[in-house]
Amino acid sequence: MGKNGKLWVIILICLFSLPVLISPAFADVSAEAASNGHAWWFWPIVLFIVTFIMGIFAVLGGVGGGVLYVPIISGFFPFHLDFVRGTGLLVALSGALAAGPGLLKMNLASLRLAIPVALIASTCAIIGAMIGLALPTNIVQISLGATILGICVLMLTAKKSEVPDVPKADRLSSALNICGIYQEASTGEIIDWKIHRTPLGLALFVIIGVMAGMFGLGAGWANVPVLNLLMGAPLKISVATSKFLLSITDTSAAWIYMNKGCVIPMMVVPSLVGIMLGSLVGVRLLKIAKPTFIRWMVIAILAFAGIKALSKGLGF
Amino acid sequence: MQEKTNDLLKATPEQLLYARILEKGMYLGLLILFITYALYVFGIMDPYIPLDKLSNYWSLSVHDYLEHTGIKAGWAWLGMLNYGDFINFIGVALLAGVTIMCYAAIVPTLLKSKDTAYAVLAVIEVIILSAAASGILAVGH
Numbered sequence: 012m013g014k015n016g017k018l019w020v021i022i023l024i025c026l027f028s029l030p031v032l033i034s035p036a037f038a039d040v041s042a043e044a045a046s047n048g049h050a051w052w053f054w055p056i057v058l059f060i061v062t063f064i065m066g067i068f069a070v071l072g073g074v075g076g077g078v079l080y081v082p083i084i085s086g087f088f089p090f091h092l093d094f095v096r097g098t099g100l101l102v103a104l105s106g107a108l109a110a111g112p113g114l115l116k117m118n119l120a121s122l123r124l125a126i127p128v129a130l131i132a133s134t135c136a137i138i139g140a141m142i143g144l145a146l147p148t149n150i151v152q153i154s155l156g157a158t159i160l161g162i163c164v165l166m167l168t169a170k171k172s173e174v175p176d177v178p179k180a181d182r183l184s185s186a187l188n189i190c191g192i193y194q195e196a197s198t199g200e201i202i203d204w205k206i207h208r209t210p211l212g213l214a215l216f217v218i219i220g221v222m223a224g225m226f227g228l229g230a231g232w233a234n235v236p237v238l239n240l241l242m243g244a245p246l247k248i249s250v251a252t253s254k255f256l257l258s259i260t261d262t263s264a265a266w267i268y269m270n271k272g273c274v275i276p277m278m279v280v281p282s283l284v285g286i287m288l289g290s291l292v293g294v295r296l297l298k299i300a301k302p303t304f305i306r307w308m309v310i311a312i313l314a315f316a317g318i319k320a321l322s323k324g325l326g327f
Numbered sequence: 328m329q330e331k332t333n334d335l336l337k338a339t340p341e342q343l344l345y346a347r348i349l350e351k352g353m354y355l356g357l358l359i360l361f362i363t364y365a366l367y368v369f370g371i372m373d374p375y376i377p378l379d380k381l382s383n384y385w386s387l388s389v390h391d392y393l394e395h396t397g398i399k400a401g402w403a404w405l406g407m408l409n410y411g412d413f414i415n416f417i418g419v420a421l422l423a424g425v426t427i428m429c430y431a432a433i434v435p436t437l438l439k440s441k442d443t444a445y446a447v448l449a450v451i452e453v454i455i456l457s458a459a460a461s462g463i464l465a466v467g468h
Contacts, residue, residue, distance in 0.1 A: 051378040052368070089382070093389040101419065105357070108422060112350035118338040122345060122433075126448050133452065137459050148388060187444060192335040201332060258349070259452070262426040266459040269416075269423060272393050272400040276415035277381055280364040 059281040066289020072309030077103030077229030082316035096227030097273030103229030107257035119251035129259035132220035139224025140267035156321030177243035180205040224264035352425030360418025372411035401462040
C-alpha cells in the first residue's frame, strides 16, 4: 500500500471512529454503564483515543487543540463543563509550552510583540475565567456554542496575508520598538517587519483574553487574524507568536480553574498525551494530506459541536 | 552589513533565556506528570477518590464535586500529596508555573540592556500571574 493509501486508511478510520466515539448515544449509554460498574479505565482510554484523533485533525485543520477539545468533550462526554474547561486550558497550555521554546529560538515567535499583548490577554483571561466560573453552566454552554459557530464563520471567511503591507509603524509600536527581521526559509528572502494599529490590536486582545478564560479555549483562532490582518505582522511571525502567546494567556486562566478545583488528573493526562501524540502524527500526515478537505471537515466538526453545545445549553 | 543582518536574525538574549527556561520547565513538568500518573493509575499510590468511584463525580459541577468529595479548593492539594491523584498536581503546577519563572528570569537581562519599559511590563506580568496562582482571585457559582 502506498503512502496515499495508508493516509486514506487512517483518515477513514478516524472518520468512522470519531462519530461513533463522540455520538450522544454512545456518551449517554457509556455514562450510564460507567456508573453501573464499567471498569474505571474505560473513559480515560476513550478520552485518549478521541484526543489522539483530535490532535491529528487539529494539525491538519490548522487549529489549536483547545478549540476542538472543549466543545467536543463537553458536548459528547459525561464530564461537567467546569472540568472540561480546566482540562482544555491545560491541553492548550501544554501544546503552547511544547512549541514555544523552538519558536522563540528560531526567532519566529517575537517576545517583544508578545509581552505587551500577553499582559492584556492574560489579565483579561483571569477576568474571563472568573466570569465563566460565576455564570450558570447553561449560560456558559450557550455562549460557548455561539462562540464556536462564530469561529466557524471566522475560519470560513478570514483571509491571510503572508507579509502585510505596513507603510509606517504607529507611535506606540515605535516607542516599544516592536519590529524584527526574519529569513523566509523557502525563498531565502530577508523580511523586515513592523506593525501598525497597535492600540486597536491591544484593545481586541481584551475580548480575546476574556473569551479564552471564560470558555477554556486556546485563542489561536483569534490571535492570528488580529496579529496578521489588523496589526500587520507577517503570517509566520503571527502564527508563531500566537502559539507562544497561548502559553502566557492560558497560564493565567489555568491557575484560576486549578485553584477552583476544576482539574481531575484522570482527565488531564490522557487528554494531554492523546493530543500531543495525535499532533505528532498530524505533522507527518501534513506532507501528504489535502489541507483544504481536512479544513472543511474540521469546520464541519466544530459546527456540529457548536450546535450541540447550544442545544445542551438550551436544554434540548 | 551582512554581519549586522545576521545579528538581527538571531533571537535577543532575553528571548533565548526565556526559551531555555521554558524548555526545561516544560520537559520537567511533563516528566513529573507522566511519572505521577503512572503511580496513580497502576495503584502504586492509593488515590483519595477510589478509581472505580471517580465516574460518580466528574459529571457534577465543581461546587458539588468539592462538596461531595470533601476536597478543598486552592492550594489544599499540597497537604494531600500522599494520595495518588493529588500527587499529579505537582506536574500540573509546574507546567502552569514555568511562565512565571521565565518572566522573572528575564527582568535582570532587560534592565541590563536598559529596556526599562519591557522590564516593567515583565514585572507586572509576574505580579498578575502570581496573583492568579495564589488563589486570591478565586470566585465561583
